[in-house]
Amino acid sequence: MLFVKGLAMLRQLIGQVQELLDLYGTPPPPPPLATVPPPYIFHHPPPTILQPPAELLDDRWCLLNLEEDSSEDDCYNLLMPAGKFKMLEPVIGRPSKRARKDRTPEQSPETSNETMESEIWKEFPEDLYETVIARLPVAAFFRFRSVCQKWNSLLTSNSFSVQCGQVTRVQPWFYTRTHENVNTGAMYDPVSRKWYHPTVPVVPTKMIILPVASAGGLVCFLDISHRSFYVCNPLTRSFRELRARSVKVWSRVIVGMTANEKSGGAYQIMWVGSDGEYEIYDSRNHTWTRPGGMPACIKLPLSLNFRSQPVTVGACMYFLRSDPDGIVSYDMETGIWKQFTVPAPVHLREHTLAECGGRIMLAGLLTKNAATCVCVWELQKMTLLWKEVDRMPNIWCLEFYGKPIKMSCLGNKTLLMLSLRFKMTNRLVGYDIARKEWFKVPNCVFPHSRKRQWIACGTAFHPCLTAKA
Numbered sequence: 001m002l003f004v005k006g007l008a009m010l011r012q013l014i015g016q017v018q019e020l021l022d023l024y025g026t027p028p029p030p031p032p033l034a035t036v037p038p039p040y041i042f043h044h045p046p047p048t049i050l051q052p053p054a055e056l057l058d059d060r061w062c063l064l065n066l067e068e069d070s071s072e073d074d075c076y077n078l079l080m081p082a083g084k085f086k087m088l089e090p091v092i093g094r095p096s097k098r099a100r101k102d103r104t105p106e107q108s109p110e111t112s113n114e115t116m117e118s119e120i121w122k123e124f125p126e127d128l129y130e131t132v133i134a135r136l137p138v139a140a141f142f143r144f145r146s147v148c149q150k151w152n153s154l155l156t157s158n159s160f161s162v163q164c165g166q167v168t169r170v171q172p173w174f175y176t177r178t179h180e181n182v183n184t185g186a187m188y189d190p191v192s193r194k195w196y197h198p199t200v201p202v203v204p205t206k207m208i209i210l211p212v213a214s215a216g217g218l219v220c221f222l223d224i225s226h227r228s229f230y231v232c233n234p235l236t237r238s239f240r241e242l243r244a245r246s247v248k249v250w251s252r253v254i255v256g257m258t259a260n261e262k263s264g265g266a267y268q269i270m271w272v273g274s275d276g277e278y279e280i281y282d283s284r285n286h287t288w289t290r291p292g293g294m295p296a297c298i299k300l301p302l303s304l305n306f307r308s309q310p311v312t313v314g315a316c317m318y319f320l321r322s323d324p325d326g327i328v329s330y331d332m333e334t335g336i337w338k339q340f341t342v343p344a345p346v347h348l349r350e351h352t353l354a355e356c357g358g359r360i361m362l363a364g365l366l367t368k369n370a371a372t373c374v375c376v377w378e379l380q381k382m383t384l385l386w387k388e389v390d391r392m393p394n395i396w397c398l399e400f401y402g403k404p405i406k407m408s409c410l411g412n413k414t415l416l417m418l419s420l421r422f423k424m425t426n427r428l429v430g431y432d433i434a435r436k437e438w439f440k441v442p443n444c445v446f447p448h449s450r451k452r453q454w455i456a457c458g459t460a461f462h463p464c465l466t467a468k469a
Contacts, residue, residue: 130154134163138173138235138463139192154465155236161466165261174411175211175219175234176458178444185211186444186453187234190415190430195444198234210457213309216259216267217464226253229269229281231469234461240469242269245279245288256310256317258332265467268332272319274301280332291335298339302328309412309459311355318360320353327353327360327379342384345377352409354416356433362386363409363416363431370402374418376431390436392429399427411460417441419455426454 133144133154145152154160174188187196207223209230214220221230229242253271260266269281276294281287294300305320312318315333326341344351351364360379365372374397377386403422410417416431428441444453 127159130157130160130163134160134465135167137191138465139189139194139196141465142235164464164466170414172411172413172415172460172462174415174417174458174460175214176410176444176455177210178453179456184446185234186446186455188417188441188444190439193442195442197446198237211459212255213257213269214459214461215257215312216261216265217462217467218257218259218267218469219459219461220255220257220269222253222255226251229255231267231269231283233464233467233469235463235465236467238467238469242281243286243288245271246290247277247279247288251275252306254304254306254308254310254319256312256319258312258315258317270317270330270332272302272304272330274304276300276302278330295337298328298337299324304328305351307350307408308352309409311353311360311412313355313358313360318353320351340384342379342386345375345386345388350405350407352407352412354409354412354433356414359433361389361412361433363412363418365405365407366391367405371397372400372403372405373397374407374420374429374431376416376433390431392431392438396429396438408457410455410458413460413462415460417458417460426452428455 133141133151136144171191173190176186176188178184178186185198187198189196207225209221209223211219212222218231218233221232228244230240231242232239251273253273256270258268266282266284268283270278272278276298279288279290282289302321303323305322308320310317310319315331317330317332319328321328324341325344326339329338329340345366347366347368348364349367351362354361354363362377362379364375366375374392375388376390378389380387400420400422406421408419410419414433416433418429418431420427420429428443430439430441431437432439444455445451446453
């Protein structure tokens with residue numbers, strides 16, 4: 001009889017579990033227990049106690065092992081005082097998700113969005129708009145300017161300028177000029193892999209101006225006659241013509257540029273000639289100065305490599321020279337010149353300086369017999385030797401086999417953009433120095449035209465929306 005009563009209680013428990021499972025939308029119930037006939041009494045050992053069917057052993061069901069564990073179950077709280085079962089209230093679980101068609105109008109997404117727009121977004125703090133917009137991709141900002149006059153006026157906002165100053169943009173852009181449109185710029189964004197064609201302010205001269213240096217989001221231009229300098233922000237068209245130089249130098253010069261973020265966007269421009277003459281322009285007082293002459297330890301003439309733009313590490317500017325091969329540096333803060341003799345790699349030609357994270361790099365063409373390859377070296381500070389760190393994939397170099405390749409560098413800051421030319425072909429190749437990744441740059445095609453543009457020169461610059469010339 002005890003066996004029959006226990007079996008009846010077990011059936012009652014399973015039935016109540018089944019009702020709760022049906023109520024809360026859990027998986028379909030298992031098949032009911034088979035009817036067990038009353039046990040017969042024999043004079044041999046007692047019958048074996050029946051076990052639950054195999055269907056109930058699925059771990060998706062809430063079963064409690066009463067023999068081994070008296071802890072709480074996921075579905076019920078069971079107490080077992082003095083061998084009696086007591087059923088408590090079920091623990092209310094998470095309500096199941098209703099179907100879209102069963103939702104009330106108050107719960108629909110459309111209504112909730114309208115409530116947010118009217119109740120929350122009108123109270124959105126104005127300063128947070130500037131914080132968010134300052135962290136958008138540069139290309140997206142110009143689309144946001146067309147939303148309203150207030151957003152369009154952010155370029156002149158001091159608070160927005162502070163927000164932009166807190167954003168570090170690792171990837172530089174490239175500002176280039178083409179042969180056919182020498183006074184029309186073309187900018188390349190390596191993140192979106194797109195070319196942009198900004199409208200450059202009208203230059204107050206008929207001379208052709210070329211980009212020669214950049215810093216702090218600004219690009220420095222020099223006219224083709226080497227008489228006048230100009231500074232421009234290609235993104236906002238902020239433009240300035242610098243004062244005339246105190247020294248009339250008509251020969252070729254190499255130009256470097258630095259920016260001081262702590263001085264409110266102030267910048268300095270330095271030009272150096274092979275004869276040792278140089279001048280520095282400071283935007284804080286808008287004047288050219290001559291800090292002093294070239295020290296006697298620097299061999300003259302400098303034999304500067306005019307095809308290589310200088311690089312800046314901290315306050316030091318580095319220029320590539322030859323005869324002897326090496327580097328000449330100038331500290332913009334202390335005014336000290338230094339000269340380093342660094343032998344050039346064997347079979348090297350068409351080379352240029354580059355910089356990445358404070359490291360001084362060198363990129364150039366290695367030509368041996370009929371094979372030509374682009375290689376990258378890093379300057380070893382202890383030995384003052386160039387160590388090769390990477391080279392262009394061989395499958396790309398096959399295109400240049402046996403051809404007279406000419407190379408020019410269109411940007412040398414963290415990312416390299418190299419223009420490789422032979423006959424009537426112009427290939428643009430990029431290189432990420434930090435990641436050691438080579439990539440092909442798409443052809444520059446002006447709007448409403450299918451003709452590819454031949455890139456003449458260029459420079460790398462870090463885009464800044466609030467930089468003022």
